[in-house]
Every structure is written in structure tokens, then in C-alpha cells.
Amino acid sequence: MGGVTLGKLCFGKDTMQFGIQLCLSRAGLEANAVTEQTASGCDILLVSMFWYRDIYALELFLRKAGIRKGTGKPYILVGGMQATMTPEIISRMVDGVFVGDADDSLGEMVEEIATTGQCAHPNVYHEGDESVPDPCVCKPSAFAVLTNEKRGVVRVEIARGCKYKCAFCALGHLKPYQEVPFSELLPVIHKARGRRCSLFAPERTRHSEWLEIKAALKVAGCHDIGQDARLEHLMEVDGATVTFGLEGFSARLRKSIGKPFSDDMVMKRLGEFVETRKNIARVSVYFIGNLPGETEKDWAAVWNLFERISAAEWSRRLVLCPVLNPLSPKKFTRLVDAHVDLFADYGTRWSRLLRRDGGQWGFRVVETLVWGPLERTMDAIVQRGGAAGYDVVRRLPDKILKGKPPLSERATVARKILATCESAGITQQQLEG
Ligand code: SF4
Numbered sequence: 198m199g200g201v202t203l204g205k206l207c208f209g210k211d212t213m214q215f216g217i218q219l220c221l222s223r224a225g226l227e228a229n230a231v232t233e234q235t236a237s238g239c240d241i242l243l244v245s246m247f248w249y250r251d252i253y254a255l256e257l258f259l260r261k262a263g264i265r266k267g268t269g270k271p272y273i274l275v276g277g278m279q280a281t282m283t284p285e286i287i288s289r290m291v292d293g294v295f296v297g298d299a300d301d302s303l304g305e306m307v308e309e310i311a312t313t314g315q316c317a318h319p320n321v322y323h324e325g326d327e328s329v330p331d332p333c334v335c336k337p338s339a340f341a342v343l344t345n346e347k348r349g350v351v352r353v354e355i356a357r358g359c360k361y362k363c364a365f366c367a368l369g370h371l372k373p374y375q376e377v378p379f380s381e382l383l384p385v386i387h388k389a390r391g392r393r394c395s396l397f398a399p400e401r402t403r404h405s406e407w408l409e410i411k412a413a414l415k416v417a418g419c420h421d422i423g424q425d426a427r428l429e430h431l432m433e434v435d436g437a438t439v440t441f442g443l444e445g446f447s448a449r450l451r452k453s454i455g456k457p458f459s460d461d462m463v464m465k466r467l468g469e470f471v472e473t474r475k476n477i478a479r480v481s482v483y484f485i486g487n488l489p490g491e492t493e494k495d496w497a498a499v500w501n502l503f504e505r506i507s508a509a510e511w512s513r514r515l516v517l518c519p520v521l522n523p524l525s526p527k528k529f530t531r532l533v534d535a536h537v538d539l540f541a542d543y544g545t546r547w548s549r550l551l552r553r554d555g556g557q558w559g560f561r562v563v564e565t566l567v568w569g570p571l572e573r574t575m576d577a578i579v580q581r582g583g584a585a586g587y588d589v590v591r592r593l594p595d596k597i598l599k600g601k602p603p604l605s606e607r608a609t610v611a612r613k614i615l616a617t618c619e620s621a622g623i624t625q626q627q628l629e630g
Contacts (some may be wrong), residue, residue: 297332
């Protein structure tokens with residue numbers, strides 16, 4: 198494959214590069230990170246797409262770089278989580294979309310493209326193909342990437358898929374659960390000696406050799422910066438910072454999506470975590486709004502949970518960051534066809550809860566923004582618009598692709614985008630389900 202110039206493109210943080218680096222390493226290849234100025238200079242451009250925003254970012258990038266699919270200069274090949282979820286819309290923008298894990302396939306694809314200018318790999322979807330291939334499944338391997346974020350972090354994937362199958366989460370449904378054995382991780386941990394490490398997986402504390410992994414990290418003097426855990430396993434996290442997903446506002450909603458956590462259990466686990474930390478505990482908790490069946494009673498339940506936390510003595514040592522994401526139904530999950538209301542005002546309601554309706558909770562609250570109609574509409578076009586979704590994306594002005602208009606204008610912009618959807622044959626009802 199001498200003489201072939203490979204370019205690579207990822208959007209967002211350093212950590213998003215892990216997948217593409219893994220595939221390149223397995224194939225024994227190297228690629229140069231491209232900019233809008235240099236992208237046209239490569240023969241094959243590899244793009245990794247992680248979430249819906251990357252579709253808008255790629256459209257802007259292609260416009261600015263002056264490159265188009267079908268020209269071969271470069272051949273544009275996309276992979277990653279979003280590519281696997283929505284290959285139809287992405288295939289309108291690029292030459293090929295790899296569906297699933299590309300760890301074991303990149304080498305042969307690059308060779309074929311370099312030789313023939315085409316890619317007929319069975320897991321690659323092209324615009325107009327009759328059917329979407331099933332996602333390719335690869336075994337995870339002990340591979341480490343040193344990212345540049347905050348003084349450098351060694352990132353290692355320790356498992357793929359998830360033993361739990363929460364109803365809304367594609368990670369649990371997309372691929373079978375597979376672990377990298379501890380024996381293969383050990384040399385990587387030795388090599389990372391003394392460094393900050395992130396050993397990640399959808400639910401990493403459920404790795405069957407997690408205790409051995411933790412012990413090896415300690416011996417090697419590595420600092421495990423991982424902060425995610427399910428509620429049942431909060432105590433597995435070292436340090437005073439943790440992130441977990443409660444999702445449903447009430448125990449009833451939580452049970453319905455596969456997280457059967459009662460309020461008593463939340464109080465017990467959270468209290469235990471806060472009380473055993475040397476420092477003030479910083480806890481991020483994720484909630485999902487617009488779950489099927491959500492009613493006023495569920496809002497009352499989450500309010501009551503906040504009251505209980507506030508009344509607990511230990512919550513004086515707690516900084517809580519409750520994050521609300523309205524539901525984004527995903528392919529491969531039980532909630533794929535769930536109804537959503539793109540214009541429901543979750544932001545105002547959530548803010549009232551976090552501010553105790555003008556009062557104050559007994560613990561410190563960190564507020565984050567809630568997706569409003571614009572983010573939800575743009576997400577729904579990608580998740581539910583199919584190939585026609587691109588007829589909307591390509592008509593959006595650069596300033597919408599680039600960023601977000603002021604908060605006060607976003608609902609109006611969302612309505613305008615919906616009008617464009619209608620002219621592209623996508624109805625609001627189709628997007629809302
Ligand atoms: S939400 Fe977490 S525990 Fe549930 S399936 Fe997804 S990764 Fe696993």
C-alpha cells in the first residue's frame with residue numbers, strides 16, 4: 198500500500214480518537230490528522246463519528262474543505278458508533294459507511310480502495326444499497342492510547358457490550374458482551390506505570406477480573422481516573438467523584454427501563470459513597486426525560502427524592518450535578534419507536550427543580566443545560582430521518598451547522614428546520630414517533 202496517503206478526522210475531544218487509533222494500529226497503518234486545508238491532499242479519508250452532532254460537523258467540514266463523495270479525491274470512509282446506528286443518512290455524504298467494529302477490517306479495506314477505488318467489504322454500506330449489513334463484531338484487545346487531555350491519560354478498553362440491557366441504551370444491545378482478559382491487560386498496565394489511566398467499558402466495574410485489574414493498577418502506581426459506575430457499584434470507585442445513571446424520575450420509570458432502583462436504595466448507596474470519601478463528594482447523576490409513561494407523579498417522585506437527599510445530614514458534604522437528557526430513541530433498543538415531544542419544555546421545569554422553586558437545597562447543585570427543541574429536532578433528523586435526513590442537513594446554513602444560536606432563538610430555528618423537513622418529505626410526526 199506504499200504511496201497511499203491516509204487522513205483521519207474525528208470531532209470533539211481527544212478521547213473520541215480511540216476507535217480510529219485502534220483500527221489503524223491493528224492494520225499496521227498510520228494516518229495524518231487532516232484540517233479543512235489539507236483533507237483534499239489525501240487519498241483515503243477515515244472519519245470517526247460518535248454522535249448526531251458529528252453529521253452536522255462533517256457537512257460543514259466537507260463544505261469548507263471543498264471535497265465531495267464520488268470524486269475519489271479522497272475516498273471518504275466513515276466508521277464509529279453513529280455510523281453503525283444511522284448509516285443511511287451518512288452514506289449520502291461519503292463513499293462508504295462501515296457498520297460495526299472495524300478493528301479487524303481496516304487493513305483489507307484500505308488495500309481494496311487503494312487498488313480499485315471501491316470498497317465492497319460486506320460490512321460497508323453505500324448510498325442506495327438494498328439493505329444495511331448487520332454490525333460487524335470484533336473481540337476487544339489490550340490496546341492503549343495516550344491522550345493529551347490534562348497531562349496525558351492512558352486509555353484502555355477492557356470490555357465491549359454490557360451485561361445489563363437497559364431498554365434505552367444501544368451499548369447493551371448492539372454487541373455481545375466481551376472482555377479483554379486480565380492476563381492481556383497486565384502488560385499494558387505495567388507499561389503505563391505511574392500514569393493516570395482510564396480503563397473503560399460500558400460498565401467497567403462488572404469486568405469479571407475487576408479486582409485483579411484494580412490491584413495491578415495500584416502496584417504499578419497508576420491513578421485510575423474512571424468515574425462511571427452503576428448505582429449498585431458506586432463503592433468500586435476510588436476518589437470522591439462519581440458519575441452514574443438513574444435515568445427515570447421515579448422508581449416505577451427506572452424499573453421500566455431496566456434500572457430497578459428504589460428511592461431507599463438510592464439514598465443508601467449515595468449516602469454510603471458520600472460518607473466514606475475523604476473529601477467533599479462530587480456526584481453527577483444522569484436522568485432521562487420523556488420516558489414512555491412519564492406523568493406528573495414521576496415529577497413529584499424526583500422532587501421527593503431531592504427532599505430526602507436534602508434532609509440527610511451527609512448531603513452537606515455533597516456537590517450534586519443532576520443532568521437531564523430528554524429521550525433520544527436509538528436503533529437496536531426496545532425504545533426505538535418511543536414517542537417523544539420535541540417541544541416539551543424540560544429546561545424550565547428542570548431548572549425549577551434544581552433551584553427548589555426559588556428556595557435552596559441542603560446540598561450544592563451544579564446546573565447544566567437541558568437539550569431543547571433545536572438539539573432534539575437535529576438529533577431526531579439523524580436518528581429517524583433515514584437517508585432523506587440529508588436533504589435537510591445539506592440545506593442548513595453554515596451558522597446552524599457550526600453552533601447553537603442564542604437560547605431564546607432556538608425554538609424558532611427548530612420550527613424553521615421542521616419546515617425544511619416537511620419539504621424533504623419528513624414529517625414532525627415521523628420524527629416524534
Ligand atoms: S445504561 Fe449502562 S448499565 Fe445499562 S446497558 Fe447501558 S452501559 Fe449497560
